[in-house]
Amino acid sequence: MTAAGPGMDRDNTGMDRDSTVNDQVRWLIRGVTIPADGHRGPRATDILLGGGSIMAVGAGLDHAGARVLDVGGLIALPGLVDLHTHLREPGREDAETVATGTAAAALGGYTAVHAMANTDPVADTAGVVEQVWRLGRTAGHCDVQPVGAVTVGLAGTRLAELGTMADSAARVRVFSDDGRCVSDPLLMRRALEYVKAFDGVIAQHAQDPRLTEGAQLNEGEMSARLGLAGWPAVAEEAIIARDCLLAAHVGSALHVCHVSTAGSVEIIRWAKSKGWAVTAEVTPHHLLLTDELAAGYDPVFKVNPPLRTEADVAELRRALADGTIDCVATDHAPHPVEAKETEWAEAAFGMTGLETALRVVHRTMVDTGLLDWHGVADRMSVRPARIGRLTGQGAPLAVGGPANLTLYDPAAPAEVVTPAGASKSRNTPFAGMELPGRVVATFLRGVPTVLDGKLA
Amino acid sequence: MKRHLISAADLSRADALLILDTAEELASLADRPIKKLPTLRGRTVVNLFYEDSTRTRISFEAAAKRLSADVINFSAKGSSVAKGESLKDTALTLEAMGADAVVIRHGASGAAHRLAEWVRGSVLNAGDGTHEHPTQALLDAFTIRRRLRGADSSGARGAGLDGLRVTIVGDVLHSRVARSNVLLLSTLGAEVTLAAPPTLLPLAVGSWPCAVSYDLDSELPKSDVVMMLRVQQERMTAAYFPSVREYSRRYGLDVARMARLPEHAIVMHPGPMNRGVEIAAEVADSVRSTIVEQVANGVTTRMAVLYLLLGGTEFPVTEFPAVAR
Numbered sequence: 067m068t069a070a071g072p073g074m075d076r077d078n079t080g081m082d083r084d085s086t087v088n089d090q091v092r093w094l095i096r097g098v099t100i101p102a103d104g105h106r107g108p109r110a111t112d113i114l115l116g117g118g119s120i121m122a123v124g125a126g127l128d129h130a131g132a133r134v135l136d137v138g139g140l141i142a143l144p145g146l147v148d149l150h151t152h153l154r155e156p157g158r159e160d161a162e163t164v165a166t167g168t169a170a171a172a173l174g175g176y177t178a179v180h181a182m183a184n185t186d187p188v189a190d191t192a193g194v195v196e197q198v199w200r201l202g203r204t205a206g207h208c209d210v211q212p213v214g215a216v217t218v219g220l221a222g223t224r225l226a227e228l229g230t231m232a233d234s235a236a237r238v239r240v241f242s243d244d245g246r247c248v249s250d251p252l253l254m255r256r257a258l259e260y261v262k263a264f265d266g267v268i269a270q271h272a273q274d275p276r277l278t279e280g281a282q283l284n285e286g287e288m289s290a291r292l293g294l295a296g297w298p299a300v301a302e303e304a305i306i307a308r309d310c311l312l313a314a315h316v317g318s319a320l321h322v323c324h325v326s327t328a329g330s331v332e333i334i335r336w337a338k339s340k341g342w343a344v345t346a347e348v349t350p351h352h353l354l355l356t357d358e359l360a361a362g363y364d365p366v367f368k369v370n371p372p373l374r375t376e377a378d379v380a381e382l383r384r385a386l387a388d389g390t391i392d393c394v395a396t397d398h399a400p401h402p403v404e405a406k407e408t409e410w411a412e413a414a415f416g417m418t419g420l421e422t423a424l425r426v427v428h429r430t431m432v433d434t435g436l437l438d439w440h441g442v443a444d445r446m447s448v449r450p451a452r453i454g455r456l457t458g459q460g461a462p463l464a465v466g467g468p469a470n471l472t473l474y475d476p477a478a479p480a481e482v483v484t485p486a487g488a489s490k491s492r493n494t495p496f497a498g499m500e501l502p503g504r505v506v507a508t509f510l511r512g513v514p515t516v517l518d519g520k521l522a
Numbered sequence: 523m524k525r526h527l528i529s530a531a532d533l534s535r536a537d538a539l540l541i542l543d544t545a546e547e548l549a550s551l552a553d554r555p556i557k558k559l560p561t562l563r564g565r566t567v568v569n570l571f572y573e574d575s576t577r578t579r580i581s582f583e584a585a586a587k588r589l590s591a592d593v594i595n596f597s598a599k600g601s602s603v604a605k606g607e608s609l610k611d612t613a614l615t616l617e618a619m620g621a622d623a624v625v626i627r628h629g630a631s632g633a634a635h636r637l638a639e640w641v642r643g644s645v646l647n648a649g650d651g652t653h654e655h656p657t658q659a660l661l662d663a664f665t666i667r668r669r670l671r672g673a674d675s676s677g678a679r680g681a682g683l684d685g686l687r688v689t690i691v692g693d694v695l696h697s698r699v700a701r702s703n704v705l706l707l708s709t710l711g712a713e714v715t716l717a718a719p720p721t722l723l724p725l726a727v728g729s730w731p732c733a734v735s736y737d738l739d740s741e742l743p744k745s746d747v748v749m750m751l752r753v754q755q756e757r758m759t760a761a762y763f764p765s766v767r768e769y770s771r772r773y774g775l776d777v778a779r780m781a782r783l784p785e786h787a788i789v790m791h792p793g794p795m796n797r798g799v800e801i802a803a804e805v806a807d808s809v810r811s812t813i814v815e816q817v818a819n820g821v822t823t824r825m826a827v828l829y830l831l832l833g834g835t836e837f838p839v840t841e842f843p844a845v846a847r
Contacts, residue, residue: 279760290730291726298725
């Protein structure tokens with residue numbers, strides 16, 4: 067990465083730091099493992115960070131004057147990238163702010179998050195996306211890349227000024243009405259078509275609104291027993307199928323948010339086999355939790371899309387392993403206590419996830435043998451950065467590359483998750499569960515945002 | 523027995539029989555000039571009603587009063603709840619007032635379950651959304667047992683509903699009465715069949731302990747009990763069925779259909795009825811109909827539940843007659 071200058075544009079989210087980049091403290095990270103793909107095998111090495119970049123990689127590096135981080139047994143991953151984060155600011159600063167949300171992200175090993183557009187006001191104009199982008203630069207715990215709304219006010223009737231948001235300082239490339247589905251097929255077609263002009267992608271929240279009126283829980287045995295209005299898998303799958311066909315028809319890029327059913331996986335697999343530009347994400351909670359957890363009517367397990375069945379969870383894991391699903395995205399959705407301490411039907415949809423995502427992936431994908439750590443780096447950093455059109459993020463750890471990295475201790479004894487964290491909200495569905503591993507440190511352009519598992 | 527009654531699934535066969543047998547004891551009270559027992563003197567029962575349901579509320583109120591409990595009626599309409607108070611805050615308020623039992627009727631499934639996490643007293647689910655209504659199932663079981671398992675009350679005591687065929691007809695999908703009845707009646711040994719258009723059955727109904735039929739007429743000749751569920755007219759607008767008339771033609775219990783029932787079969791309805799829709803007036807008023815008995819049995823059954831949850835668990839049921847007399 068070069069110092070700030072007139073030619074620099076896409077990876078400029080850290081410009082506030084760039085004035086000090088050349089004389090910033092150098093860090094020597096000793097004895098870590100950079101996971102490599104299977105046939106090369108992992109290598110233990112030192113990594114030297116300086117000037118915002120990786121200056122050297124190799125065994126026995128020595129650098130006078132560098133600060134040394136020497137904890138045995140760590141693996142180094144490229145800084146994690148989240149394609150799907152709700153930071154709630156502006157509008158719901160009681161639930162989360164850009165500062166607290168990005169702090170949670172850093173603690174979870176993230177160096178970049180995509181801030182969803184369903185704020186108040188909605189991020190549907192250049193003004194709002196630039197505001198969020200600036201808040202991210204000020205907070206500084208990780209890069210904040212705003213997502214723009216597809217339609218004005220998320221109302222699903224009129225396209226927002228997508229081009230103006232793309233041209234703004236926030237350089238928006240991902241557009242989503244997340245929380246609502248762009249259900250009008252004509253509007254969806256136009257949106258997909260329009261963003262081709264600036265290499266944009268439409269991230270669809272796939273939920274047929276008519277099939278899910280009043281819906282509360284995955285339609286199945288649990289919803290029948292609990293008397294909660296059913297949320298059929300077909301409401302997601304029908305929209306995904308339609309959108310894949312639309313994306314193919316207009317030759318544009320579709321990203322499918324939070325895939326939750328086995329049937330959705332099958333459709334995406336088919337679309338990819340055709341060579342269409344379709345990508346997809348899965349959340350940590352859909353990789354681990356099922357609708358059985360709703361038995362106690364605790365709305366901490368209420369989420370959109372809903373928790374599904376064991377069979378869905380198994381298929382989502384397989385799809386993430388074989389690449390049908392490209393990446394893990396948290397859908398971190400903080401809510402204040404009162405939004406969850408209520409009757410199920412009254413409660414808000416959503417779960418926090420930034421601080422636990424990597425540990426959940428560790429448990430569900432690595433401990434099960436479905437993915438190695440190289441694969442985790444690919445699904446949690448490389449691919450989401452590529453889908454989000456981010457440069458300066460998601461690059462493999464190599465000399466000259468950006469010094470965005472996450473140091474993770476996979477051997478840390480499993481610990482019970484507690485609701486208290488850096489997020490302002492406490493609605494983690496993993497509270498009380500044991501998860502393996504620990505994020506030890508996170509570096510953003512060579513500067514630690516987390517050290518020894520605490521904000522630096 | 524558990525401390526709360528939230529789901530009919532909370533009741534073992536022994537629990538259910540204990541309630542029904544206790545209700546039999548209490549039923550003898552109803553024939554006396556003084557209908558009151560001192561059992562729950564000094565105990566406070568709160569009726570917390572978020573939905574208008576006069577019949578259920580007065581049934582619980584009568585039950586608690588006949589056991590000498592202090593009864594507080596808390597109607598959500600026009601109260602702090604209408605001003606936006608949360609269920610949790612209401613629960614804490616009731617807790618502070620020392621409620622020994624809270625009877626809750628609520629439009630949201632799981633509300634009783636949530637309430638039980640916030641209060642120390644016993645929670646009685648008097649209907650939560652489209653989930654359950656366990657005391658309705660108990661009073662239905664009581665009514666069935668009295669009618670079909672012993673002409674005099676003593677003959678029924680200790681008996682289950684083994685082998686009886688019960689057909690529940692109508693909007694099972696949205697019915698808390700149906701959910702509780704399927705669970706309780708099957709616990710008591712009855713063979714339950716749900717008869718409804720496919721749109722009004724949960725997709726996963728196959729996992730329930732009952733049979734399913736789309737054809738009411740074929741079920742009637744083998745039914746000992748037919749239980750008609752209320753059909754709400756607004757279901758039509760959500761395309762659950764084309765018209766009230768078509769529903770009535772295919773699933774309504776009219777005189778012709780009633781004639782297909784065996785001689786001894788009874789007709790039940792939890793009320794309130796839509797006469798002329800799911801049940802014809804002639805059927806509702808026939809000798810087979812237990813609808814009025816169900817109301818009377820509701821008070822007795824709810825007395826039994828309150829007695830057992832609040833005061834009676836430590837007493838063997840055999841001691842009960844001494845208290846009653």
